[in-house]
Amino acid sequence: IKNTPWYLVSTFNYNQYLKERFIFIIFNILISIIASVTIGYYLMKKVSIITSPIDDFIKESTSIIPIQSQSKSDNIDINHHFNNIINTSKDGVYCSRTNLLNRKYFIQNANIKIQTHHKKFALLFIDLDNLKTINDTLGHHYGDYVISIFAQHITTFFNHPIDLAGRFGGDEFIVLTNNFNNEIDLIDKLQKLIIELNGSVSNASTVIPFSASIGVALTDNEIRDIEQLIINADKAVYDSKKKGKNCYTFYINH
Structure with missing residues (x-):
């Protein structure tokens, strides 16, 4: 009001004032939320860049x-x-000659897989036939070459994510797999594996064939211990050797 310290405020003006203040407050809250989310996302990306190598390392390991x-x-x-x-x-974890898991870490990983995944597994004990003959006749460098080729074939054949392959020692290899639908499917795979692992090594005058004798042990409700499976599969290998090598045999609990 002119010449006084008073202002004339109508109900309409007052409501308009409150509305403008409310919009201003809401606008500032939205700006704050957007700014907080943006800063949080930026910081999260920065932290992720720092921690992702560690996360990847843990995942792979x-x-x-x-x-x-x-x-x-x-x-x-x-x-x-x-x-x-x-x-x-x-x-060490891997055999330097074959890049397969060594015995200790195969057993450790295999036991965890068997206990974690409640499915039927097959433990294959694979014995390379005629390695001693190759070493004695052609030399150990030929034997080392055959072991390396043998391991490559095993790695290629058992390439399912849950398959596990290792070198048990010398001319012995072990594989844990559940990549089969039933025993008929497993037998079909074993027949293909026998063919896959057949070969020969030669110098100018001598040709020596090599092959695989395989023992197979299956998990059941009673046997889900990797060490016992290895013992059973190893016994089945001897039966394959008695049959004349270059074949597979299933362990049967008598």
Whole structure:
């Protein structure tokens, strides 16, 4: 009001004022939320760049050294896992000649797979025939070559993600697989494997054939221990040898 400190405020003007203030407050809240989300996303990306190599390393390393601890604390799981990785680096994981898991880490991984996946597994104990003859006749470098080729064929043949292959020692290899629908399907695969592992090595004057004798042990409700499966499959290998080699035999519990 002119010449006074008072303002004349109508109901309409007051409501308009409140509406403008409300819109202003809502607008500022939206701006704050958008800014917070943007900053959070930016920081998350930065953290992800730093941590992703570690996450990838843990993910890849679990295929070799599975996290076995079932502790409620994730920190204990990770610490336990990294301690296993450090110990692994000391004694090695893979056979240097074949790039297959060595006996220790095959058994460790295979046992976890059997206990984790409640499906039927087949343990194949594969014995390379005639390696001693090759070493004695042509030399150990020929024998090493055959072992390397043999391992490549096994790796190629058993390429399903859950398949596990290892070198048990010398001329012996082990494979754990559940990549079969039934025993008929498994027999078909074994027949193809026998053909796949047939070959020969020669120098200028001598040709020596090599092949595989295979023992097969299947898991059941009673036997889900990898060491027992290996023992059973190893017994079946001897039956394959008695049959004349270059064949497979299933272990039968008498």
